[in-house]
Amino acid sequence: MSTLQWTDARSVEEAVALLSASGTIAKAGGLDLLDLMKEGIVAPARIVNLQRIDALRGVQFDETSGLRLGALTTLAEIASDASIRRNYSALAASAAHAATPQVRNAATIGGNLLQRPRCWYFRNELFHAARQETGREQSQYGAIFDNAMSAMVHASTPATALLAYGASVHIAGKQGKTRTIALGDFLLPPDFDRDRDTTLGSDEVLTHVSVPPVAANTNAAYHKQTERESYDWPICDVAVVLTMKERKVEGAKIVAGAVAPVPRRMSASEKLLLGREIDEQLAADAARLAVGDATPTEKNSYKVPVLEVVIRRTIMAALR
Ligand SMILES: Cc1cc2nc3c(=O)[nH]c(=O)nc-3n(C[C@H](O)[C@H](O)[C@H](O)COP(=O)(O)OP(=O)(O)OC[C@H]3O[C@@H](n4cnc5c(N)ncnc54)[C@H](O)[C@@H]3O)c2cc1C
Numbered sequence: 001m002s003t004l005q006w007t008d009a010r011s012v013e014e015a016v017a018l019l020s021a022s023g024t025i026a027k028a029g030g031l032d033l034l035d036l037m038k039e040g041i042v043a044p045a046r047i048v049n050l051q052r053i054d055a056l057r058g059v060q061f062d063e064t065s066g067l068r069l070g071a072l073t074t075l076a077e078i079a080s081d082a083s084i085r086r087n088y089s090a091l092a093a094s095a096a097h098a099a100t101p102q103v104r105n106a107a108t109i110g111g112n113l114l115q116r117p118r119c120w121y122f123r124n125e126l127f128h129a130a131r132q133e134t135g136r137e138q139s140q141y142g143a144i145f146d147n148a149m150s151a152m153v154h155a156s157t158p159a160t161a162l163l164a165y166g167a168s169v170h171i172a173g174k175q176g177k178t179r180t181i182a183l184g185d186f187l188l189p190p191d192f193d194r195d196r197d198t199t200l201g202s203d204e205v206l207t208h209v210s211v212p213p214v215a216a217n218t219n220a221a222y223h224k225q226t227e228r229e230s231y232d233w234p235i236c237d238v239a240v241v242l243t244m245k246e247r248k249v250e251g252a253k254i255v256a257g258a259v260a261p262v263p264r265r266m267s268a269s270e271k272l273l274l275g276r277e278i279d280e281q282l283a284a285d286a287a288r289l290a291v292g293d294a295t296p297t298e299k300n301s302y303k304v305p306v307l308e309v310v311i312r313r314t315i316m317a318a319l320r
Pocket residue numbers: 025026027028029030031032033034050071072097098099100103106107108109110111112113114115155156157158204205206207231232233234
């Protein structure tokens with residue numbers, strides 16, 4: 001058996017160079033990576049530790065350029081940062097409700113967006129060959145939209161809020177090349193031939209996440225619905241970001257997580273709210289519209305009414 005190699009990268013450039021070698025994988029908080037190794041899903045020859053790279057740290061906010069989250073920013077830091085709580089309350093709430101205090105202290109936003117699906121079949125090395133069909137038929141926690149191929153859902157809950165705020169992901173690659181991609185384009189539906197669910201290359205480093213500034217008249221809310229009160233993965237989570245003009249909706253983003261292979265914009269519901277004053281009836285209509293084209297499986301049809309209620313309540317919560 002060969003020995004696992006470990007290297008502390010000191011710069012983004014060094015990390016990119018090290019990741020170019022096959023069998024090499026990056027580690028941030030290490031939570032998902034360690035799980036994947038224990039589950040026999042990845043077996044790297046070398047781990048490149050990113051934790052010593054200062055350029056990947058830090059939360060910066062200003063009203064003209066918005067928010068910049070270094071890839072190593074922990075979920076606990078996002079949940080407690082005063083500028084995020086004040087300006088991006090749904091993002092702070094999504095981080096505060098993810099996982100457990102211990103996990104939030106170690107989990108980084110970069111690693112969180114790059115974590116692999118929590119599907120039981122994906123996570124079991126014995127099921128890899130058969131997971132396509134079994135995954136769709138068996139999962140009570142799986143997707144209720146876009147699930148013709150697979151019912152796996154993306155595991156990141158902060159991604160739900162980040163998408164509602166229009167976040168982008170910044171990436172460094174070989175020869176000093178950098179690229180920026182909208183989060184909605186970065187996250188890919190699970191594909192069984194692919195060893196990751198994003199557009200990140202194996203020799204690229206996610207350096208930071210940026211979120212555009214929000215208008216002063218922005219209202220937002222986030223809700224994660226779980227089966228039990230203590231830490232749990234979501235049945236669904238919803239982020240609503242509304243830009244208001246007086247009492248009317250000028251802009252609306254409604255995003256639901258854990259119900260589709262990637263977090264899903266509820267575009268028809270967003271349109272319904274535009275130019276209108278929200279009351280209970282309009283929120284209920286928007287929520288009903290959102291679930292209208294759901295295609296649940298026999299085992300997860302309970303998620304449809306749950307999602308409908310959570311959307312309605314989160315729209316109303318955003319008004320407060
Ligand atoms: C009990 C429990 C409950 C949980 N509940 C939730 C929840 O409710 N919501 C939620 O969102 N998550 C939840 N999680 C998952 C947890 O949040 C993730 O495992 C964690 O965020 C992963 O971050 P990390 O920094 O540890 O990533 P790592 O494990 O270090 O990395 C994950 C992947 O990303 C790659 N990577 C990491 N950083 C970079 C980078 N900067 N550039 C390039 N590649 C990189 C690694 O190679 C690896 O493949 C839970 C986990 C546990 C154990």
